[in-house]
Amino acid sequence: MQPRYPQRPHIHVLETISERFFEGCLPPSWTTRTTENDYGIDRYVDICAEQEASPLEFLVQLKSSEAESRGDTEIIQLKVSTYNYLWDKLQVVLLAKYCEETNEAYWLLLKDVPEPSQDNETFTIRIPKTNTLSTIDWNEIKKYVNYVSKGKLEAWRHRER
Template sequence: MNKLPKRDRNKVLERNSVLFFDNCIPNNWTTYKPIEDYGVDLIVNIFEDEHPLYDFEVQLKSSENSINGEFEKARLKVSTYNYLKNRLHIVMLVKYCEEENEAYWTLLCDIIQPNQSQKTFTVSIPKKNKLSNLDWNSVKAYIKDIVDYKLTIDDEIRIKIRQKNII
């Protein structure tokens, strides 16, 4: 047989993590992969019935095995963290563990800012945050609250921003 490329094990884990995530979200929500990947692995569209309402972004990590204890660990590049932190969207970090066929999640806003002199850092994700048990209505409500808050920025702040940016 001729030599052919091999499918890398990491690609299999990545696909399994996406499939697991897609199977956890409500049936009427959708996900898609951005064309350019700088740290956003999935964008999740939240629907109310057939109407799109909000979206949020996901950084997916995966491993074959889980770590013993109350926390799952995920390595994240400091540059990726900085990029995601600067975005306007809510970002969820998800770590899929193939051995358990489970994923654990945390919000980026709950991750302590890393030391900027490092290339990577480790994030501890509570194992009580099982993706398979997540109340997605709570996620939708949280995102709605954030969006509502952004829309109600008072006029004084809006004027300051416009003066700085000439919009």
């Protein structure tokens, strides 16, 4: 009789594929790290400039599916509590969904997600399929992260005075 071993379900394989795809789309000098306790943050992305680290970072909520959604948008279901948690973070949050069928991921900044009703447990986010991760302009993301970071630091400095 052959020994039996634990099974690795396809959903775990798909998660690994989506993580590798996401990391493969980043500029080579940028780094990512995971979190031990996932309350909606799957990745921290550190923005580096060539060989120099920077204090800039953003957070990523990464979803995946085997098939893509129909129509012009990709759909993510998110818990309202997760949205609230991510919204109240100081860092910029990028949502991404990888689709195995097309081997593509789609992205949206959390700032562009309409606020959900607090009466619901979950809500639907629609990401335009024109927002492909493979063609994202990371310089624009970096500029936005820098803008938000500077604004929050300035607000904090003025508060202390």
